[in-house]
Amino acid sequence: MKRMAFAATALVAATALALTGCSSDRGGDTGGGTDEEVTGFDAGSTIGVALPDKTSENWVLAGQLFTDGLEEAGYKADVQYAPASNTVAEQQNQITSMVTNGAKVIIIGAKDGKQLATQVQAAKDAGAYVIAYDRLIENTDALDYYVAFDNFKVGNLQGQALLDGLAERAGHEAPYNVELFSGSPDDANSAVFFDGAMEVLQPAIDDGTLNVVSGQTEIAQTATEGWLAENAQNRMDTLLTGSYGGDVVLDGVLSPNDTLARAILTSAQQAGKGVPVVTGQDSEVESVKSIMEGIQYSTINKDTTLLVEQAIKMVGQLQKGEEAEVNDTESYDNGSKVVPSYLLDPVIVTKENAAEAYANVPSLLEIVESYK
Secondary structure, X not given: OOEEOOOOOOOOOOOOOOOOOOOOOOOOOOOOOOOOOOOOOOOOOEEEEEEOOOOOHHHHHHHHHHHHHHHHOOOEEEEEXXXXXXXXXXXXXXXXXXXXXXXXXXXXXXXXXXXXXXXXXXXXXXXXEEEEEOOOXXXXXXXXXEEEEOHHHHHHHHHHHHHXXXXXXXXXXXXXXXXXXXXXXXXXXXXXXHHHHHHHHHHHHHOOOEEEXXXXXXXHHHOOHHHOHHHHHHHHHXXXXXXXXXXXXXXXXXXXXXXXXXXHHHHHHHOOOOOOEEOOOOOOHHHHHHHHOOOXXXXXXXXXXXXXXXXXXXXXXXXXXXXXXXXXXXXXXXOOOEOOEEEEOOEEEOOXXXXXXXXXXXXXXXXXXXXX
C-alpha cells in the first residue's frame, strides 16, 4: 500500500535505493528514478527556488541557505517567496517566470501542492527538472523528485511524545483528556503528519487511554487554515469554552508544529487550564526555550541545513547528467505517480535530550546550555 500524502490513511515504506546513470536526453526507462532519462546542463545555469512564504523560521532560513549554497556551487540562484497574504497565484506566476527565464531545475516548496500541476508540466515541457521540497506536489506525473524529512515518521514521533508526556506529567492515571490539531488543508504534509500521529494515538483512543473530549478526531475537524497561530488559538478557545467547563481537565494536545503549539498553550493558560502536554515541530527558537522552561513538552528537529544540502546535491547530480539519488520509491503517491523521494530522518526533542539533539545546531545548543 502506497502512502498518499493527501489521503486519510498512510503506511510507511522506506526502501533504500541509490540511483545513478547517464544519458543524453530525456526519454526512456530510468529504473525507478524520473520518468524520463536525464541530461546534464551547464554548471553556471539558473536554478529556481519557489518558497511559500516567511511565516515559519525554517522557510526564512531555507531561502538564505538556498541562495548561499547554490551560488557557492556555481549556479545562478533565483529564490522567490510567495507572499503569505495572497493566493497561490503569485507562486504560480513565479514558477512560470523561472521557466521562461531558462531555469534548469526548479525546487518548489509548494504554497498549495494541489494547484501547481500546470506549472510543473510547463517546466518539464521546457526541459527543466522539478524537485518538490518539503511539501509534495500533487496530481502531476511531470514531477521528477521529492526531498523531505519522513513526515509520516514525524507524526509517529509526535503521537508517541504525547503519550509519553501524559504518562510523565499528567499527575494521574489514564484516561487522559486530550484534543487534536492538524495543519493547513492546502498543505499535503498536514494529512501525513496527522495520519502518522493517529497510527500511534488511535489504539489509545480505542482502548480508553485517551479521551478526546470534544469528539473531534477527523482531520477536517482538526485542521488549522494557513498554519496560522490565531486560527489555532481561536479553535482552542472554542474547545475550552464548549468542552472544558468547570473542573474538566485538559491533559494534552496534539499540535503539528511549534507555532500552533505556542498558540494552544496561550489559550489554555488564559483559560486557567494550566500547562497541558503539547507537542510540536520545527525547533523554533521560542519553542526550544519553552521546552527548556518545562512548558511545551516536545518538538521535532528537522535540520533545514541538511534538507537544503540534499536538494542542492540532487541539483548537482542532475547537472552532471546523473539521476538524483533517492532512498524511497514506494511511499509518496501524488495521485498521478509514485514520486522518487529522498527522505531524511526527523528527531524528537524533549528537555531531556535537547543537548544531544542539537549538538550540531550551535544556535539552539547555546539556548539549551543557557538553561543548565
